[in-house]
């Protein structure tokens with residue numbers, strides 16, 4: 095069953111560091127930050143400098159928006175009003191396939207899945223999808239499980 | 252050993268009742284907590300010349316409290332900070348007194364954590380009707396991932412996967428801390444619970460159930476720090492500050508989730524400094540406090556601070572190890588899970604009372620340090636209470652620690 099979020103109850107305040115990220119999402123692109131000096135990539139986009147070399151010369155890297163579920167939680171008691179009708183819903187941390195660096199550094203992002211908890215497991219591949227909201231300035235990235243995986247782990251209650 | 256080990260002492264502790272709701276201002280509660288701490292120490296307002304507090308834009312200030320209580324301060328500061336700030340303010344007080352900025356400093360926290368601003372952005376009466384997502388919140392509120400339970404749950408879930416630990420280990424902590432609360436007349440929750448009660452309680456955010464979560468509380472609590480020389484003249488046997496670490500961070504403190512191991516938390520970076528400063532080993536520790544915003548935060552800090560190996564905490568806590576009269580009693584007042592949520596102060600307060608041998612329990616002679624050790628009759632005093640390690644949690648990436656000893660150690 096798809097997760098229903100009432101975006102009329104959610105107002106995102108983009109700022110000078112993040113406006114381009116939200117603009118890209120509106121164009122169905124998923125960006126992470128990249129350092130122009132050393133190539134390091136990171137999330138979230140509101141962090142404006144490179145944590146590897148401290149450079150402020152940073153650009154955007156468009157990822158393919160594909161990754162693997164690294165961890166997740168299942169929110170049962172809603173807190174943010176927009177999600178009252180969505181519980182239980184799954185928030186996952188996703189390790190991006192195209193952001194692994196030579197020294198082993200990875201970039202992981204967070205987002206709400208379109209799948210429900212019966213389908214989710216650590217290790218499953220997923221891809222970004224974009225959902226329009228009541229706010230024309232905001233298109234919200236969501237994540238969708240794209241297939242099985244050899245090794246997965248599921249929370250055993 | 253640290254240059255200042257045992258040179259400074261905690262001489263007074265005090266708090267208000269744990270309330271839900273208080274129907275009071277944070278200023279009124281802070282005045283009461285500090286008055287109680289002064290009475291405990293045998294000090295008067297004119298003896299206090301420094302005051303510090305921490306808050307998250309939800310509380311009164313040192314200047315207001317000093318005005319209300321008629322103090323003339325040589326030093327005051329209110330910092331922005333949450334969990335793990337108590338121990339940092341104690342460390343800060345040691346440095347200030349050593350440097351001569353003040354002689355006797357009170358550190359406090361006052362919060363309407365239940366009826367006022369609640370952690371994770373809730374307003375009184377329930378969920379946020381229309382969320383304002385700015386700054387960091389742009390990248391968590393949009394996916395409904397805002398509260399400490401929701402955030403720490405992410406690391407806890409991965410921990411369960413990586414280590415094979417189960418939520419029965421979380422239950423051990425809920426049961427131990429609740430057991431201690433049954434011996435604490437001040438605690439909000441005083442009915443004993445079982446592992447099964449924990450496993451049956453409702454889900455908040457998987458992997459956390461209701462009994463994994465602390466209890467939101469309206470409360471103020473205060474601690475007074477002064478030098479050893481002054482401490483000897485005061486009402487109680489002094490409790491000596493042996494060592495610690497203060498708001499120590501991991502790398503990437505604002506984005507835990509790209510770190511190699513998201514549950515390799517900040518205590519790992521601090522405990523060797525604290526134990527070295529105190530000049531002790533883990534075997535010297537008679538009991539601990541371990542910031543229990545959630546059961547999991549206690550579990551993970553035990554291994555982060557070297558009480559057991561990585562991934563071993565689930566086994567370590569089994570069989571009631573953290574309960575009084577067992578190997579490593581933890582959170583003897585009931586902690587955040589069962590006594591009430593003071594953002595960390597009450598753990599230091601309880602440790603001080605235990606080290607004085609004056610836990611305020613059902614024993615008629617507790618004020619003179621006379622305890623029965625009869626748990627059925629409500630005695631909460633640890634028999635051998637000489638050295639205590641207090642571990643505090645801000646979030647995965649920030650932690651503090653305070654190692655204390657009593658006169659007998």
Ligand SMILES: [Zn+2]
Nearest residue numbers: 129132144147
């Ligand atoms: Zn760089």
